Amino acid sequence: MNIAVAGTGYVGLVTGVCLAEHGHGVTCVDVDQQKVEIMRKGISPIFEPGLDELMLKNMERLTFTTDYKAAYREADVIFIGVGTPEKRDGSANLTYVYEVAGQIAASIERDCVVVVKSTVPIGTNDKIEAYMKARLAHPVQVWIASNPEFLAQGTAVQDTLHASRIVIGVEEDKPGVILQEVYKDFDAPKLLTNRRSAEMIKYASNDFLALKISYVNEIANLCETVGADIEDVTKGMGFDGRIGNQFLRAGIGYGGSCFPKDTKALSWLASFNDNEIKTIKAAIEVNENQKYRLIKKARKYYEDFKGLTVAVLGLTFKPGTDDLREAPSLVNIPVFLEDGAIVKAWDPVGVGNFKKKCDGDISYCESIEETLQDADICFIFTEWPQVKELDPHIFAACMKHPIILDGRNCYELERMEQAGVIYESIGRRAVQPAKEN
Ligand SMILES: NC(=O)C1=CN([C@@H]2O[C@H](COP(=O)(O)OP(=O)(O)OC[C@H]3O[C@@H](n4cnc5c(N)ncnc54)[C@H](O)[C@@H]3O)[C@@H](O)[C@H]2O)C=CC1
Ligand SMILES: O=C(O)[C@H]1O[C@H](OP(=O)(O)OP(=O)(O)OC[C@H]2O[C@@H](n3ccc(=O)[nH]c3=O)[C@H](O)[C@@H]2O)[C@H](O)[C@@H](O)[C@@H]1O
Numbered sequence: 103m104n105i106a107v108a109g110t111g112y113v114g115l116v117t118g119v120c121l122a123e124h125g126h127g128v129t130c131v132d133v134d135q136q137k138v139e140i141m142r143k144g145i146s147p148i149f150e151p152g153l154d155e156l157m158l159k160n161m162e163r164l165t166f167t168t169d170y171k172a173a174y175r176e177a178d179v180i181f182i183g184v185g186t187p188e189k190r191d192g193s194a195n196l197t198y199v200y201e202v203a204g205q206i207a208a209s210i211e212r213d214c215v216v217v218v219k220s221t222v223p224i225g226t227n228d229k230i231e232a233y234m235k236a237r238l239a240h241p242v243q244v245w246i247a248s249n250p251e252f253l254a255q256g257t258a259v260q261d262t263l264h265a266s267r268i269v270i271g272v273e274e275d276k277p278g279v280i281l282q283e284v285y286k287d288f289d290a291p292k293l294l295t296n297r298r299s300a301e302m303i304k305y306a307s308n309d310f311l312a313l314k315i316s317y318v319n320e321i322a323n324l325c326e327t328v329g330a331d332i333e334d335v336t337k338g339m340g341f342d343g344r345i346g347n348q349f350l351r352a353g354i355g356y357g358g359s360c361f362p363k364d365t366k367a368l369s370w371l372a373s374f375n376d377n378e379i380k381t382i383k384a385a386i387e388v389n390e391n392q393k394y395r396l397i398k399k400a401r402k403y404y405e406d407f408k409g410l411t412v413a414v415l416g417l418t419f420k421p422g423t424d425d426l427r428e429a430p431s432l433v434n435i436p437v438f439l440e441d442g443a444i445v446k447a448w449d450p451v452g453v454g455n456f457k458k459k460c461d462g463d464i465s466y467c468e469s470i471e472e473t474l475q476d477a478d479i480c481f482i483f484t485e486w487p488q489v490k491e492l493d494p495h496i497f498a499a500c501m502k503h504p505i506i507l508d509g510r511n512c513y514e515l516e517r518m519e520q521a522g523v524i525y526e527s528i529g530r531r532a533v534q535p536a537k538e539n
Contacts (some may be wrong), residue, residue, distance in 0.1 A: 103284060105129070106177040108170070108202040110137060112148060112258055112359075112425075113219055113251045114183030119153060120262040122160035124287040129165040129173040141166040149424035149451050152259040170202075174209035179284055181217045181249070185359075192366035193374075194223050203230050207237035210244065215277045217249045221304050221364060223371050227271065227297040245277035248297040250304035255358065256422025265290035271300025305368045309382050312361040314349045316385035319392045322352035322529025332529025333511060352529045354483060354509030355392035357419030357428035362389070393430045396481055396507040397437055399526045403505050404479065407443035411502070413477035414438075414445060415470060416484025416510075418452035426455045430509060431483045435460060448473040450486060474500035485510035494521035 103126060107118040110132040118130040132138055137147045144161050146153040157164065167173055174180055184198035199220055206216055216234065218227055231246040238244065248271030253261035268290045272278040278294050285292065295303070322332040332352045340347025356362070365386050372379035404410060419429035426432060429452075438445050439462040446465045449456065453466045467473040470492060474480060480501065482489060490512045497504045504523035511527045518525035518533045525533035 103127075103178045103280075104176055105179045105181070105284070106131060106173045107181045107183055108206075109182065109184035109198075109220075110134075110141060110147070110166070111183065111185060112150065112255055113253065114181070115141070115146065115148065116150065116153065116253060116258040116262050117181055117183055117219060117251070118164065119156050119160060120259065121284070122163040123156055123263065125163070126284070127163050127165075129167060129177070131167055131170045131173045133168060135168050138166045138168050150258050151256065151422060156259055170205045171209045174206050174214075175211050177210070177214055178212075179215045179217060179280060180206055180210075181219050183219045183251070186220045186222055186363075186367075188363040188366055192370040194221070194363070194367040194370075196222060196226060199226070199230065200233060203234050204237055207234040207244070208239045210238070210242055211240050213243040215245045215247055215280050217247045217281065219249050219251050221250060221308075221360065221367075222248075222301060223367060224298050224301045224305070227301060245272070245274060245280075246297070247272045247277045247281055248300035249281065250300055252304075252307065255425055256420060263288070268292045269300050269303050270294050271297040273297055305364055305371075308360055308364040309368050309385070311349050312356055312365045312389070313381055313385040315351075315353075315356045315361075316388040316392070318350050318352050319355065319528070320388055323392075323395070325529040326531070329531070330529075331531070335529075352511065353392075354395055354430045354528065355389045357430055359425060359427040362386075362428040365389075393433050394437075395528065396509050396526070397434060399532075400479060400481075400505075400507055402526075403503075403524070407438045407441035407479075410443050410478040411476055412438045412443045412445050413473045413480040413501070414447040415449075415473065415480065415482045415489050416452075416486055417447060417449035417456045418484050421484055421486045424451040424455050426452060426459055429483065431456070432459060434481065434483065435464070436462065439463070446473045446475075446477065449484065450488060452484075471496060471500055477501045478503045479505045479507065482506065482508040482510055482512055485512050494518050494523065497521060497523045 105126050106129045107114045108131050110130045118128045122128045140147045144158045182202050184202055186194045189195045227246050227248045250269055268285050270281045325332045336350040339345050365382050369379055369382045417431040446467055448467045448470055494517050497506055498521050506525045508527040515533050522535045
C-alpha cells in the first residue's frame with residue numbers, strides 16, 4: 103500500500119516511521135524544507151527516544167519531501183497529522199488541516215482514504231469530507247476516516263508500536279477495511295466506530311486525564327492545609343483498580359501541546375452547543391492557578407525576586423521531550439525576570455526551544471551544580487532523572503540560601519531534612535532545617 107503522511111511533527115513523523123517499521127512504504131510531507139533536509143539524512147528533527155534509530159533502520163521505506171502533489175497523487179492512504187493549535191477563544195484552529203485537505207483534493211488521481219489523525223472537534227471529519235469533495239481535481243473516490251492518536255511525547259515510539267488501542271472511525275465499510283489492513287501487524291486492540299464517536303473518544307480521553315490531574319492537585323493543596331501527605335494519599339488511592347495508579351502525580355499543573363488546548367476546545371464546543379461542561383471548565387481553572395503555586399509559596403521567604411539569584415531546574419513541560427508548549431517554566435520565569443532576578447537555568451534538551459520562546463536575560467548552565475552555585479532560591483519545574491537522582495546535600499553545598507521549591511515532588515522529605523535545606527513541594531509539609539539552640 104502506498105502511504106503518505108502530512109506533517110512530520112510528534113504525531114506525523116512517529117506514525118510514518120512506525121508504519122515503515124511494519125513494512126509500509128511511506129512518504130512524509132512537510133512544508134518545512136529545513137526539517138525535510140534533516141530527515142533525509144536519517145535524523146529526527148524532534149527529540150523523541152528511539153526515533154532516530156527506528157528512522158535509520160527504515161530509511162529505505164521512507165521518503166521525505168515538501169512536494170505534496172507528488173506524494174499524494176498516487177497514495178492509497180493519506181494520514182493528516184498537522185497541528186490543531188488553540189485559537190484565542192479556546193476553539194481549535196483547523197487552518198492547517200483544511201490546508202492539507204485542499205492540497206490532497208487538488209492532487210489525488212486515484213481512490214484514496216484520507217485519515218484524520220490530528221485532534222479535531224467532533225463533526226470536523228464530516229466537514230472535511232464535504233470540503234474535499236467540492237474541490238476534487240480528478241473524478242476519484244475519497245473516503246474520510248478518523249483515527250485519533252494517543253501517543254505521549256517522550257514515549258511516542260513505544261506508544262505507537264504498542265498502542266493502548268487503535269480507534270478507527272468510518273461511515274462506510276471500505277475505508278474501515280483498508281485501515282484494518284494498514285494496521286494489521288500492530289499488536290493493539292482495535293475499535294471500529296463512527297467518525298463522531300472516534301473524534302469524541304480522543305477529547306474525552308485527554309480531558310479525563312487532565313481532570314484527574316487537576317483533581318489530584320486540588321486534593322494536594324488541601325493536604326497541605328490539613329496536614330496530610332499527597333504522596334501517601336495517591337499511593338493509597340492507586341491500590342483501587344477502579345481509580346488506577348496512573349496520572350495521580352500532584353504537581354505544578356499539566357502542560358504540553360494537548361491537555362491545555364484539548365480541554366479548552368471541548369469546553370468551547372460544549373458551550374457552542376449550549377451544553378456547558380462544568381468538570382472540564384473547573385479542571386482548566388485549577389490548572390491555571392496551579393502553575394503559580396510555587397511562586398505563592400516563595401513569597402513566604404522573599405517578598406519579591408529583585409536582585410536574587412534564582413536557579414531553575416527543568417524547562418520542558420515534562421521529562422523525555424524538548425517540547426516547551428504550555429510548560430510551567432514559561433509563565434514562572436518571566437515573573438522572576440520582571441521582578442529583577444538573576445536567572446540561571448538548566449535543562450538537558452529544552453534550552454534551544456526555550457530561547458525561541460523567551461528572550462529574557464538568562465544564564466543557561468551546563469550542569470545542575472553550576473546552576474545552583476550561589477543561588478538564593480531554586481525552582482524545579484521538570485522531574486528529569488538527573489534532578490531526581492541528585493544528592494540533596496548538593497543544594498546545601500552549592501546554594502547561598504538553600505531554599506528549594508519543587509513543583510514535581512522529586513525528593514523524599516526525610517532526605518531533604520537530612521540535607522538541612524528548606525524544601526517546599528506540592529501537597530506535603532514544608533521541610534525547615536532544625537533550629538539550633
Ligand atoms: N504531540 C502529541 O503528543 C500529540 C498530538 N496529537 C495531535 O496531533 C496533531 C499534530 O500534533 P503534533 O505532531 O504535536 O504537531 P507539530 O506541531 O509537532 O507538527 C505539525 C507539523 O505539520 C507541518 N505542517 C503544517 N502545515 C503542513 C502542510 N500543509 N503540509 C504538511 N505539513 C504541514 C508543520 O511544519 C509541522 O512539522 C495535533 O492535532 C495534536 O493535537 C495527538 C496525540 C499526541
Ligand atoms: O493528545 C496528546 O497530545 C497526548 O497528550 C498526553 O500526552 P503528553 O501531553 O505528551 O504528556 P503526558 O505524559 O500526558 O503529560 C502531560 C502533562 O501532565 C502532567 N502530568 C502527568 C501525569 C500526572 O500524574 N501528573 C501530571 O502533572 C505532565 O507533567 C505534563 O505536563 C496524553 O498522555 C496522550 O495520551 C495524548 O495522546
